[in-house]
Amino acid sequence: MATAVLVTGVATSAGATEVGYGRKFGLGAMLGDPTGITGKYWVSATNALDFGLGFTNYGVGYGNCYFDNAGVQHCNGYYDTSVNVDYLWQSKIVRDKVQLDWYIGVGGRLYFWGDRSYSYGVDMAVRAPVGLALMFTNPSFLELYFELAPAVRLLTAHGALDASLGGRFYF
Numbered sequence: 001m002a003t004a005v006l007v008t009g010v011a012t013s014a015g016a017t018e019v020g021y022g023r024k025f026g027l028g029a030m031l032g033d034p035t036g037i038t039g040k041y042w043v044s045a046t047n048a049l050d051f052g053l054g055f056t057n058y059g060v061g062y063g064n065c066y067f068d069n070a071g072v073q074h075c076n077g078y079y080d081t082s083v084n085v086d087y088l089w090q091s092k093i094v095r096d097k098v099q100l101d102w103y104i105g106v107g108g109r110l111y112f113w114g115d116r117s118y119s120y121g122v123d124m125a126v127r128a129p130v131g132l133a134l135m136f137t138n139p140s141f142l143e144l145y146f147e148l149a150p151a152v153r154l155l156t157a158h159g160a161l162d163a164s165l166g167g168r169f170y171f
Contacts (some may be wrong), residue, residue, distance in 0.1 A: 017099050017135035019143045019170050021045075026143055026168030030054070034082055038166050040143070050086040050105065050129070052164075084109035084162075086129050086149075099135040104128070109151060109162070125160060127151035141170045 019026065030038040034054025042048045086107030094100040111123040131147030149162040 017137055018140040019099075019135040023141055023170035026170040028143075028166055028168035030164040030166030032164035032166075033162055034080070034164070036082075038164075038168060040088075040168055046090055048088045048090060048103075050084075050088050050107070052082075052084045054082045054084070056080045056082075080111060080113040082109050082111045084127065084149075086127065088129070090133065097137055099137075101133045101135070102131070103133060104130050111153070123153050123155045125151040125153045127162065129162075143168045143170065 024042045026040045028038050030036055030052060034052070034056045036052055036054035038050070038052045040048050040050050084107060086105040088103045088105035090101050090103040092099060092101050106126075106128055109125045109127055111125070112120070113122075114120040127149045128151075129147050129149035131145055133143055133145040135143050144165075144167045146165050147163070149164075151160040151162060152158075153160055
């Protein structure tokens with residue numbers, strides 16, 4: 001509903017978006033898992049590099065705590081930071097007053113975490129993002145997106161599903 005109101009209110013004049021055409025680099029914010037900073041650099045008319053710096057589980061009270069056999073409390077996941085880079089193939093679905101694209105990609109994510117007992121860890125994952133991107137004619141420098149990225153963590157041997165909603169301003 002909010003997206004429909006935004007599309008109707010913003011896309012009032014005919015024209016072309018500059019995202020990926022006249023403006024190649026976008027920077028913005030993403031909400032979800034993870035929440036953080038996102039960027040995108042177009043390398044051709046249909047391909048882009050997507051990157052993110054994400055943060056999860058920050059603050060007091062976050063994380064999974066447990067006691068080991070010696071009665072010492074461990075709180076894993078107290079803070080997590082991740083960096084991802086993906087190569088995207090993007091294609092238009094609709095191009096009118098707004099441009100709606102879908103995309104698929106392949107990339108990786110590097111995870112860093114720690115807990116209150118100063119125990120730290122690292123993991124890496126292979127991921128395959130799939131998403132929708134919405135670009136506008138007015139303002140022609142804005143991109144909104146929704147993305148799901150199934151991932152396989154390599155060192156801890158389990159699957160993950162990243163999901164984010166975000167926006168980027170293009171320069």
